[in-house]
Amino acid sequence: MSQPLLDVRGLVVEYGHGRDLHRAVDDVSFQVPRGGSLAVVGESGSGKSTIAKALVRLVRPTAGSIVFDGVDLAQLTDRRLRPLRHRVQMVFQDPYGSLDPHLSAQEIVAEPLAARGERSRRVRERRAAELLDQVGLPTSALHRRPAEFSGGQRQRIGIARALASEPDLLVCDEATSALDVSVQAQVLDILAGLRRDQGLTFLFISHNLGVVRAVSDEVLVLRTGRVVERGPTTEVLRRPREEYTRQLRRSVLEPALISGRKPRDLVRRIAAARTAESVAAA
Ligand code: ADP
Ligand code: MG
Numbered sequence: 001m002s003q004p005l006l007d008v009r010g011l012v013v014e015y016g017h018g019r020d021l022h023r024a025v026d027d028v029s030f031q032v033p034r035g036g037s038l039a040v041v042g043e044s045g046s047g048k049s050t051i052a053k054a055l056v057r058l059v060r061p062t063a064g065s066i067v068f069d070g071v072d073l074a075q076l077t078d079r080r081l082r083p084l085r086h087r088v089q090m091v092f093q094d095p096y097g098s099l100d101p102h103l104s105a106q107e108i109v110a111e112p113l114a115a116r117g118e119r120s121r122r123v124r125e126r127r128a129a130e131l132l133d134q135v136g137l138p139t140s141a142l143h144r145r146p147a148e149f150s151g152g153q154r155q156r157i158g159i160a161r162a163l164a165s166e167p168d169l170l171v172c173d174e175a176t177s178a179l180d181v182s183v184q185a186q187v188l189d190i191l192a193g194l195r196r197d198q199g200l201t202f203l204f205i206s207h208n209l210g211v212v213r214a215v216s217d218e219v220l221v222l223r224t225g226r227v228v229e230r231g232p233t234t235e236v237l238r239r240p241r242e243e244y245t246r247q248l249r250r251s252v253l254e255p256a257l258i259s260g261r262k263p264r265d266l267v268r269r270i271a272a273a274r275t276a277e278s279v280a281a282a
């Protein structure tokens with residue numbers, strides 16, 4: 001067995017202090033093999049984003065280890081962490097907030113290349129164009145600014161920018177949650193393709209148990225900062241052990257279920273699924 005790319009053990013993250021102390025992540029452990037994809041699902045406030053932020057040091061862990069490629073990131077000073085930072089990249093729910101409105105798509109994607117020391121402007125521009133092409137944006141997109149793109153296109157720019165840093169691990173925090181169902185499927189396709197073709201490793205965070213199946217083989221279910229269930233995604237979807245997980249599943253309208261079906265047919269199928277579930281739960 002080779003060492004997992006990411007090995008998180010006993011992770012605890014607390015916010016505030018004294019009477020305001022709040023434990024957002026409580027003793028969470030998981031591993032992601034190189035080239036693997038782990039999904040973290042849970043209701044709003046369950047601690048998903050806090051885990052993501054701890055991985056990229058947007059918050060400091062209170063306890064536990066975050067061993068990435070053999071190095072415990074939790075123990076590193078900011079200075080020691082710096083050369084490793086590019087290897088773990090985040091894709092956020094709303095890239096709009098993090099895309100500089102004054103820059104063109106090409107400039108946005110070229111920025112991390114400059115930060116990593118690529119001094120030739122022409123090389124940066126060419127590489128940025130390649131990356132935008134890779135996420136399915138046309139050449140005509142190169143010189144447009146964020147406001148001129150749709151939500152799905154902006155998310156593609158956010159992914160291209162993350163790729164510019166040549167990461168090993170991509171942490172996607174609700175990366176498709178704000179998108180329409182059909183656009184969501186396109187972005188999921190891009191992410192699945194990156195894993196398949198480039199061997200990228202994924203931590204895929206979502207409140208939607210339905211979308212994780214497209215991109216993750218394993219899932220970890222989080223509730224109030226604790227892991228309540230984990231296993232192969234298909235297993236957890238088919239036979240959730242916890243009522244909490246069943247609830248998550250129930251609130252999901254799967255893209256595959258929706259596409260190509262008439263609304264009335266869809267309503268009937270969902271009703272049937274719910275009945276089957278309540279029978280199974282009884
Ligand atoms: P999720 O991403 O699953 O919705 P979060 O990780 O954002 O959950 O939040 C987990 C818990 O931590 C919630 O109770 C939230 O209110 C709290 N929390 C998140 N960020 C902060 C913060 N900066 N300060 C204090 N509490 C926070
Ligand atoms: Mg969140």
